[in-house]
Amino acid sequence: xxxxxxxxxxxxxxxxxxxxxxxxxxxxxxxxxxxxxxxxxxxxxxxxxxxxxxxxxxxxxxxxxxxxxxxxxxxxxxxxxxxxxxxxxxxxxxxxxxxxxxxxxxxxxxxxxxxxxxxxxxxxxxxxxxxxxxxxxxxxxxxxxxxxxxxxxxxxxxxxxxxxxxxxxxxxxxxxxxxxxxxxxxxxxxxxxxxxxxxxxxxxxxxxxxxxxxxxxxxxxxxxxxxxxxxxxxxxxxxxxxxxxxxxxxxxxxxx
Amino acid sequence: xxxxxxxxxxxxxxxxxxxxxxxxxxxxxxxxxxxxxxxxxxxxxxxxxxxxxxxxxxxxxxxxxxxxxxxxxxxxxxxxxxxxxxxxxxxxxxxxxxxxxxxxxxxxxxxxxxxxxxxxxxxxxxxxxxxxxxxxxxxxxxxxxxxxxxxxxxxxxxxxxxxxxxxxxxxxxxxxxxxxxxxxx
Numbered sequence: 001x002x003x004x005x006x007x008x009x010x011x012x013x014x015x016x017x018x019x020x021x022x023x024x025x026x027x028x029x030x031x032x033x034x035x036x037x038x039x040x041x042x043x044x045x046x047x048x049x050x051x052x053x054x055x056x057x058x059x060x061x062x063x064x065x066x067x068x069x070x071x072x073x074x075x076x077x078x079x080x081x082x083x084x085x086x087x088x089x090x091x092x093x094x095x096x097x098x099x100x101x102x103x104x105x106x107x108x109x110x111x112x113x114x115x116x117x118x119x120x121x122x123x124x125x126x127x128x129x130x131x132x133x134x135x136x137x138x139x140x141x142x143x144x145x146x147x148x149x150x151x152x153x154x155x156x157x158x159x160x161x162x163x164x165x166x167x168x169x170x171x172x173x174x175x176x177x178x179x180x181x182x183x184x185x186x187x188x189x190x191x192x193x194x195x196x197x198x199x200x201x202x203x204x205x206x207x208x209x210x211x212x213x214x215x216x217x218x219x220x221x222x223x224x225x226x227x228x229x230x231x232x233x234x235x236x237x238x239x240x241x242x243x244x245x246x247x248x249x250x251x252x253x254x255x256x
Numbered sequence: 257x258x259x260x261x262x263x264x265x266x267x268x269x270x271x272x273x274x275x276x277x278x279x280x281x282x283x284x285x286x287x288x289x290x291x292x293x294x295x296x297x298x299x300x301x302x303x304x305x306x307x308x309x310x311x312x313x314x315x316x317x318x319x320x321x322x323x324x325x326x327x328x329x330x331x332x333x334x335x336x337x338x339x340x341x342x343x344x345x346x347x348x349x350x351x352x353x354x355x356x357x358x359x360x361x362x363x364x365x366x367x368x369x370x371x372x373x374x375x376x377x378x379x380x381x382x383x384x385x386x387x388x389x390x391x392x393x394x395x396x397x398x399x400x401x402x403x404x405x406x407x408x409x410x411x412x413x414x415x416x417x418x419x420x421x422x423x424x425x426x427x428x429x430x431x432x433x434x435x436x437x438x439x440x441x
Binding site: 009011012013014015016017018019020021022023024027031046047049050051052053054055056057058059060061062066067069070071073074075077078081082151152 | 280291299332334336341385400418428432435
């Protein structure tokens with residue numbers, strides 16, 4: 001790819017990745033490429049700090065009242081854990097003192113709860129809505145953190161990479177991925193299925209099924225501990241997957 | 257940007273060492289130094305002061321509960337990325353925008369961006385960005401603070417996607433050179 005217009009286009013994409021403005025599908029393509037192209041990796045490493053520095057210009061004045069309110073909320077929120085952290089490193093007397101403070105806080109909270117019981121019924125709907133939103137935010141954050149962990153694994157310099165027919169098998173620590181980018185289109189009613197062979201086992205176990213995108217790319221994490229596996233394989237199976245392989249494997253890759 | 261925005265930030269990396277040891281006073285000083293930055297990013301990205309306030313709260317709670325997430329380097333650049341990623345999460349989870357418009361960032365623990373520009377401050381970055389031609393600065397700022405993908409930048413500006421990508425790359429390269437000069441002076 002080096003020197004070609006295609007490579008220049010990839011370098012442009014790498015710059016957008018450094019800025020953090022790629023959609024997921026493009027970021028996966030760039031991540032796979034960065035794992036194997038030193039020139040693009042060097043470009044990413046050079047541009048990423050400059051892109052991160054852009055964030056520093058966003059500092060905005062915060063009006064005094066808002067600033068004080070935010071700080072009060074924050075310090076109140078960390079107070080219980082701050083006390084616990086202090087208590088953990090304090091001599092016995094301080095532990096007693098912090099326990100008394102904590103107990104007082106609990107009593108105060110209970111009294112407040114009783115006093116507020118009428119207000120609570122009025123606020124119930126609002127709280128349910130808030131709770132649902134918080135749950136959605138938490139779920140999204142978990143999903144994104146998982147995605148970032150996966151990309152970090154694929155990107156890592158210390159990941160083991162095995163070249164297979166349609167891309168790579170990547171193993172890092174206990175994680176193992178198929179990073180495939182030239183998969184043939186599937187016949188109707190068929191899916192790709194991964195297989196794992198545990199160390200010491202004589203037969204393979206069924207793993208995840210998946211379908212690649214329109215350009216034949218797929219990144220799949222196998223739900224197995226990579227350190228306990230002797231090999232992985234890929235076959236084409238009927239939708240829903242099979243219990244044992246029913247077609248010739250696209251590849252069988254030992255994990256050394 | 258008013259005068260208050262240019263309050264000198266205390267060395268976040270040093271304060272974080274004390275926060276790791278459970279020093280509430282250091283955490284308070286960290287908040288005093290960096291809450292304008294976090295709030296500013298959230299406000300630009302979410303466009304709502306109340307949501308920006310909540311996001312600022314959640315970022316600093318995360319800093320307190322997981323201080324080891326920051327390891328070394330430029331604390332300001334690090335917390336700016338954290339605030340940006342959290343804002344993207346909020347945009348996504350609250351369906352404030354079409355999912356396809358919202359980018360994904362690659363977080364790398366201990367990545368170079370945390371260490372290269374440890375001596376950098378916001379004024380230097382502002383000057384370096386101001387030195388870029390509008391056609392390069394604008395897509396960079398839209399990409400970082402707009403919470404939108406490069407495709408969306410192209411759509412909104414009416415500029416071809418390939419041109420947008422090249423302008424971002426050229427602009428970031430110039431910015432890198434400018435900032436290298438700034439930190440070595």
